[in-house]
Amino acid sequence: MSDVLPxxxxxxxxxxLIRIDTSNxxxxxxxxxxxxxxxxxGLIEEVGLPAEIFESxxxxxxxxxxxxxxxxxxxxxxxHGHLDVVPALRDQWSVDPFGAELKDGLIWGRGxxxxxxxxxxxxxxxxxxxxxxxxxxxxxxxxxxxxxxAGGEYGARYAVDKRPELFEGATEAISEVGGxxxxxxxxxxxxxxTAEKGIxxxxxxxxxxxxxxxxxxxxxxxxxxxxxxxRIGEYKWPIELTPTTRQFxxxxxxxxxxxxxxxxxxxxxDQLGTVARxxxxxxxxxxxxxxxxxxxxHNVIPESAEALVDCRTLPGQQDQVxxxxxxxxxAGVDVSYxxxxxxxxxxxxxxxxxxxxxxxxxxxxxxxxxxxxxSGGTDNKSLSRLGITGYGFAPxxxxxxxxxxxxxxxxxxxxxADSLKFGAxxxxxxxxxx
Ligand SMILES: [Zn+2]
Numbered sequence: 001m002s003d004v005l006p007x008x009x010x011x012x013x014x015x016x017l018i019r020i021d022t023s024n025x026x027x028x029x030x031x032x033x034x035x036x037x038x039x040x041x042g043l044i045e046e047v048g049l050p051a052e053i054f055e056s057x058x059x060x061x062x063x064x065x066x067x068x069x070x071x072x073x074x075x076x077x078x079x080h081g082h083l084d085v086v087p088a089l090r091d092q093w094s095v096d097p098f099g100a101e102l103k104d105g106l107i108w109g110r111g112x113x114x115x116x117x118x119x120x121x122x123x124x125x126x127x128x129x130x131x132x133x134x135x136x137x138x139x140x141x142x143x144x145x146x147x148x149x150a151g152g153e154y155g156a157r158y159a160v161d162k163r164p165e166l167f168e169g170a171t172e173a174i175s176e177v178g179g180x181x182x183x184x185x186x187x188x189x190x191x192x193x194t195a196e197k198g199i200x201x202x203x204x205x206x207x208x209x210x211x212x213x214x215x216x217x218x219x220x221x222x223x224x225x226x227x228x229x230x231r232i233g234e235y236k237w238p239i240e241l242t243p244t245t246r247q248f249x250x251x252x253x254x255x256x257x258x259x260x261x262x263x264x265x266x267x268x269x270d271q272l273g274t275v276a277r278x279x280x281x282x283x284x285x286x287x288x289x290x291x292x293x294x295x296x297x298h299n300v301i302p303e304s305a306e307a308l309v310d311c312r313t314l315p316g317q318q319d320q321v322x323x324x325x326x327x328x329x330x331a332g333v334d335v336s337y338x339x340x341x342x343x344x345x346x347x348x349x350x351x352x353x354x355x356x357x358x359x360x361x362x363x364x365x366x367x368x369x370x371x372x373x374x375s376g377g378t379d380n381k382s383l384s385r386l387g388i389t390g391y392g393f394a395p396x397x398x399x400x401x402x403x404x405x406x407x408x409x410x411x412x413x414x415x416x417a418d419s420l421k422f423g424a425x426x427x428x429x430x431x432x433x434x
Contacts, residue, residue: 178392
């Protein structure tokens, strides 16, 4: 039993997790994470570690366990994953999205890359530590959260707000959407996530004078809203390079010989293949109108009309973006937050970053590692409320032809079994050495 290595069981654990449907519809109607949490707690307890399950609401379960390190003066590290997945429409898939079939060397199923793959890596490493009596240097807090796919209100955010003592002494964290490889200029390059854009979900409410649809009305809320939405949706946000993005683009220039041209970003983005999808949206703020609502009868002018706008802001620009959106919306349109979450950005430097790079090099010597900004968000936003610095590091060495960035929330989500084994070995090295 003691010679079971992380790479020996990571595939099986990933498959078993995928087979537990944890679809998160964002409205509480899904199956929740309880069954998956019990499965995870079972794996932890099986190797003699205590696991605590705590619920934020019935069925919305989180799991946590803390492994003591050998150096009590060292700060603790949080290694976390989320247990929920976005829904999958069975008839669009070529396989059962919850079947976790192993086909052509890949595991197919919802969560294969987001993020039951990393959950399985974490579990296989912690089980190996427990079995072999390996003691990490620092305390490691292993956490498996609910509800990441709906902003973490029932998961990481709940844990941080209601159970902050669980993260006592922690200063850093690692989790999803980073550490994967892409081939840039013919060179395998790992993208380590050191920044996340902020989220501002805004509601626009335009007001006007209600009246009969047959009359002249120069104060029509629907017209006002439509104009505001058009101005916001068509606004050309300037290209702005944050320190992280500049460092990433400089690295790409070094690998490809192609310089970044702000007037023609595609020149360089074209060098990135499918990773361009991740990077393109991090060169600027974005403000996308996503929903319109107004009126109740064909011949009645309503007194108000409403729109939702999904804004993703560059690090540190949340207030500034709100101000510009308010200007664009104009008079007679109220702009307010429905939901907001912080942006993050930390230097691509320090002991943990060095250790992550070293761990990658232990399995893939000579590979290039670059920092990048994530256009979406992760549970690291919630952990940042406790002053914990988070990185995206779910290591995967990927075949060049796999459209990895398209797998996130995509149809036929899948991950190579060998990539998972690679990731388990890298994570094992990192947590052993750091
Ligand atoms: Zn995720």
